[in-house]
Amino acid sequence: MKIILPLIVAFCFIMIACNQSGNNQQLQAKVDSLQAKLNDTYKPGLGEFMMGIQEHHAKLWFAGINKNWKLADFEVHEIGETLDDVKKYCTDRPEIKSLGIIDPAVNTIKAAITKQDMDKFKMGFTELTNDCNSCHKDNQHGFNIITIPSSPPVTNQDFKPAK
Ligand code: HEC
Secondary structure (H helix, E strand, O other): OOOHHHHHHHHHHHHHHHHHHHHHHHHHHHHHHHHHHHHHOOOOOHHHHHHHHHHHHHHHHHHHHOOOHHHHHHHHHHHHHHHHHHHHHOOOOHHHHHHHHHHHHHHHHHHHHHHOOHHHHHHHHHHHHHHHHHHHHHOOOOOOOOOOOOOOOOOOOOOOOOO
16 A cells, blocks of 8 residues: 555656646647748738838928928828838848938938928938938949939829818
8 A cells, every 4th residue: 555655646747747748749839830820921021111112202202392291291200110110020131231321311301391491301302312322222222213203103192281
C-alpha cells in the first residue's frame, strides 16, 4: 500500500505533463498557422501609396488656387497620413529614410493655408513638388517626374469653396 500511493501520484504527474506538452504543440501549430496567414495578408506597396499621394498633391493644388482653404487643409493632412502609413507598412523599403525631405515644404503649405496666403501657398507647393522629384532622383526613380498639375485630377469634384 505504501508503494502504491507514490506510484499513483507519479502517474498523475506524468499524465499532466504529457497533456501539457500536447497542448503546447497544439498552440504552437495554431501560432504557426496564424503567422503564415499574417505573412499572406495584402499590404499596399510603396508605389500604391505614392499614387495616393499623387492624387492628394493634385487636389491640394486645385483646392489652394481656388482658395478652398478647408479642402487644402484636408488634402495636406491626407498627404501626412499617407506618409505615416508608408512609414508603418513599407519598413522593407530603405528609400523611406529620405521621406523627411518634404517636411519643410509641407509646413510652409500648412502655414500658408492658416494665413490664407496665396503667394506662400504657391511657393510651398512648388517646393513640395521639387522635393518629390529630389527624392525620386536620389532613389533611382528620377524617371518619375512630378509637375504642378495643369488640369484637375477628377471631373466629379468642385474645388471651389462651398457656398
Ligand atoms: C522617400 C522619397 C520619396 C518622396 C519624398 C516621394 N516619393 Fe514618390 N516615389 C518614391 C519611390 C521610391 C517610388 C517608387 C515606388 C515603387 O517602387 O513602386 C516612388 C514612386 C512614385 C510614383 C509612381 C507611382 C506609380 O506606380 O505610378 C508617383 C506618382 C510618386 N512617387 C509621387 C510622389 C509625389 C507626388 C511626391 C511628393 C508629394 C512623392 N512621390 C514623394 C520615393 C519618394
